[in-house]
Amino acid sequence: MQKRKALSSDEAFLLSEKVFKNFIEYFKPFSGQNVHIFIPIIKFNEIDTKIFIDYFLSRNINVFVPKIVDRKLISVQIFNDTSFETNNWGISEPVSNEDSEVLNFNYVITPLLYCDQKGNRVGYGKGFYDAFFASISSESKKIGVNYFNPDEIVDDIYENDIPLDYLVTPTEVLSFLTKGLE
Incomplete structure (x- = not known):
């Protein structure tokens, strides 16, 4: 969190663009696919996903964003004309509380504080994404995005924690799908 907050807004935007380019080059999303993607918390200097969302919407890729309703x-599926509001945590969310009930996503682009070299994700400690991961199709690719490459092991893993399949950084895309299968 400290390393991320130390980035200037210009540095964060340039790194976000690099993450975006690496994602597009590696995954090559196309029209008709379903992408679930978070809207960044600006005060936490998260990856700017507006770049992703604009790209997806302009290419008829179905875009879904998270919203916390009843814990x-x-x-929620969004479109170019979707209305948003800011919630109690300072996160922009669609005004609509209508769950799309889509469970089969091609990509779930996930926020994180950190991800280690095994795909273990450190989030904000509420467990929302682990519960979400458990509810969606196992074929959905769970992808973390971060400004920094992993260099430490996450050792406080809990029973309900679900690792990521990929991590996209400004310099590379790491796959965790083949680890331990060799």
Whole structure:
């Protein structure tokens, strides 16, 4: 969190663009696919996903964003004319509380504080994404995005924690799908 907050807004935007380019080059999303993507918390200097969302919407890729309703993360489909409001945590969310009930996503682009070299994700400690991951299709690719490459092991893993499949950084895309299968 400290390393991320130390980035200037210009540095964060340039790194976000690099993460975006690496994502597009590696995954090559196309029209008709379903992408679930978070809206960044500006005060936490998260990856700027507006770049992703604009790209997806301009290419007829179905875009879904998270919203917490009754202590559960739901998936709301958004469009170019979707209305948003800021919640109590300072997160921009769609005004609609209508859960799309889509469970089959091609990509779930996930916020995180850190991800280690095994795909273990450190979030904000509420468990919303682990519960969400458990509810969606196992074929959905769980992708973390971060400004920094992993260099430390996450050792406080809990029973309900679900690791990521990929991590996209400004310099590379790491896959955790083949680890331990060799």
